[in-house]
Amino acid sequence: MWVMIFFCLLVGLVLGFQLPVLLPLVYTKYMSIAVLAALDSVLGGIRAYMEESFDNVIFISGFFVNMLLAAGLAYMGDRLGVELYLAAVIVFGVRLFNNLGIIRRYLLKKH
């Protein structure tokens, strides 16, 4: 399971570096929020998997919806003049560390 996750991540990274896509500077802020949301969703999925409460539909929909919502919220914040992306960074950051802690505890319990 872990081997597969890292293998896929690696393949994705290589693929991404090979793609001739260059994000304009103005969009990197939204992309970074989207990446953070995606990271949170993946860790949440792994956690649910370890808790044996994994739901495919919730996981996939959460991944895409969270990502789009986070980027969209950051964009809206920019239009409104409120730095909403900071809220997204804090929320996703806290959840990320929470999920990491829970995964760590499960792994420690298992071995």
Add this chain to the structure above:
Amino acid sequence: MKSKSAQISIALVCLIMGVLLAIQFKATENYQTDLIPERVDELTQKLNTVTQQKDTLEEEVLSLRDKLINVRETDKAMKDLQDELQKVQMAAGTIPAEGPGVIVSLNDSNLNIQPGDNANYSIVHDSDLLIIVNELKASGAEAIAINGERLTAMSEIRCAGTLILVNWTKIGPPFTIEAIGDPDMLQSGLMLNGGHLSTLKFLGLQTSVQKMENIKLPAYNGPIKIKYAVPSQYQEKAE
């Protein structure tokens, strides 16, 4: 329920995330290391123009020798002088010029500036115009005008508060740089990867380069004051 489908979906999502991460890495990295390839291009372009300059100088020596002979046979001298005058006037920008070339349009970014953004990145500076004019000259532009101000040998491009001074005339965005020369050469010189135009586009400014069959440039009609420089005899270095 550690099912197969759960593993597959996690793997798939990891793959997509890898791609996203890589794109983000590339974008942030590119922004920081954008300067190095530009330097290389700059140097190669410089080398090319210097060698070209040398070639044209050599040609000039040959034609000057011919003219020297012609001066001795005074009949042809008058016509040569006329030719020379026209050439020098063209270079100085004191007669109107027309011919094929390109029109470069530049304008400030139309995206709203957010708190925390550096506003300097979203406007056109005098240095941007200078670099682009320089790139045009390096690509063989023979006559250049910015917003209708013909560039002469003594024209300046200078920041003056919110506007830019060219020939002591204030101009503001949108900027239109018209240049006469080989349209293909001029365009490819500007569009060079890592060139200044690509940097401006990357920063979100509005830029465009348009090839034209015929451009008419006005003459510089301000005063030409030469107070200190006087012609002097100089030793020709050509062998």
